[in-house]
Amino acid sequence: MRRADRLFQIVQHFRGGRLVTAQKLGQWLEVSERTIYRDIADLQSTGVPIDGEAGVGYIMREGFDLPPLMFTRDEIVALVAGARMVRAFGGAAMARAADEALVKIGAVLPDAEKDRIARTEIHTPMWVVSDADRVNIDLIERAVEKRQVLTLDYRDEAARSSVRDVRPLGLWFWGKVWTLVAWCEMRNDFRAFRIDRIATVAAADRTFKPERGKTLTDFYRTMERGGESSDRAAQT
Numbered sequence: 001m002r003r004a005d006r007l008f009q010i011v012q013h014f015r016g017g018r019l020v021t022a023q024k025l026g027q028w029l030e031v032s033e034r035t036i037y038r039d040i041a042d043l044q045s046t047g048v049p050i051d052g053e054a055g056v057g058y059i060m061r062e063g064f065d066l067p068p069l070m071f072t073r074d075e076i077v078a079l080v081a082g083a084r085m086v087r088a089f090g091g092a093a094m095a096r097a098a099d100e101a102l103v104k105i106g107a108v109l110p111d112a113e114k115d116r117i118a119r120t121e122i123h124t125p126m127w128v129v130s131d132a133d134r135v136n137i138d139l140i141e142r143a144v145e146k147r148q149v150l151t152l153d154y155r156d157e158a159a160r161s162s163v164r165d166v167r168p169l170g171l172w173f174w175g176k177v178w179t180l181v182a183w184c185e186m187r188n189d190f191r192a193f194r195i196d197r198i199a200t201v202a203a204a205d206r207t208f209k210p211e212r213g214k215t216l217t218d219f220y221r222t223m224e225r226g227g228e229s230s231d232r233a234a235q236t
Contacts, residue, residue, distance in 0.1 A: 006031065007039055011048065014060035021057045071105075076113065079105060080120040088124035089173060091137035128176060133195050137171065140180055140201065144168045149204040150182075155197045166191070167208045169216040183214045190219045 006029055013020055013028065022036040029036070037054055044050050052058035071079070083098040090098065106117050129137075143150050153163050166182035178195040212218070 003039075007043060010036070010039055010043065011060070014050065014058070019052070019057045019059045022054060071109065071113065073116065076105075076109075076116050077120050077122065080117055081122040084122060084124050089129055090134070091141060092131075092134040093138040094141070095134070129178075130196070133178065136195055136198055136201050137178060139203070140168055140195070141171060143203060144170060147207045147209070149185075149206050149208055151202050151204050152193065153199040153201075154193055155199055157197075161199070162186070165204055166193070167214065169219060171195075181216070181219055190222060 009029060010025060013025060022033045022040070025036045026033045033054075040050055040058060049061040050058050051061060080102065083102050086098040087095045102117060106114055109116075140150065142148070148168070149165050150168055151163065151165050153161065155161055164184055164186035166180075166184050168180055168182045170181050172179045172181065172192075180193045180195060180198075182191060182193065183189075184191040
């Protein structure tokens with residue numbers, strides 16, 4: 001999380017006059033208490049009226065708050081539609097986060113706009129992604145962020161099985177199908193794996209560092225060049 005985003009989130013946690021400890025803020029934002037102390041001091045130095053002290057807790061004085069978030073009608077519709085699509089097609093953790101995001105958006109909208117979320121008549125089915133695929137999507141998404149090598153038991157189009165270690169680079173959603181783009185250590189090349197053809201996926205006990213020729217940027221360049229290299233990249 002960028003520091004500017006973290007400072008914004010700290011102020012959001014003070015909404016409603018709540019007493020909040022540095023320990024709790026650190027847990028929410030996944031940073032150390034020392035980092036929170038520095039952030040609080042920086043906010044205070046810019047005029048944000050936060051009272052309190054280390055070890056006791058902090059509270060923001062009445063009369064100061066960020067203004068309600070202002071979204072246009074089309075922005076609210078886009079946010080609601082996006083959250084409902086993630087809830088229908090994303091991983092289990094993504095679905096929970098989408099619901100929570102809608103609650104938070106509704107909490108900070110002006111009163112005149114709060115009902116627009118419920119009035120947005122854009123809906124999605126809830127049976128497209130299997131429970132097993134939802135779990136795999138979440139696991140893979142976290143592995144992409146952490147650069148965690150994954151071990152896949154994969155079934156190709158002909159139902160042939162193979163077990164391989166891959167370096168996950170990104171997830172793509174194609175309407176009904178999710179695919180993982182990865183550097184396949186067995187093939188020593190880029191490969192795209194359909195999530196619904198992964199029998200099992202597990203985190204290997206190692207991470208990877210970006211290497212020239214094996215990054216997502218390199219994958220894009222491969223696809224842009226087209227030809228035989230891009231055909232191989234799409235095969236598994």
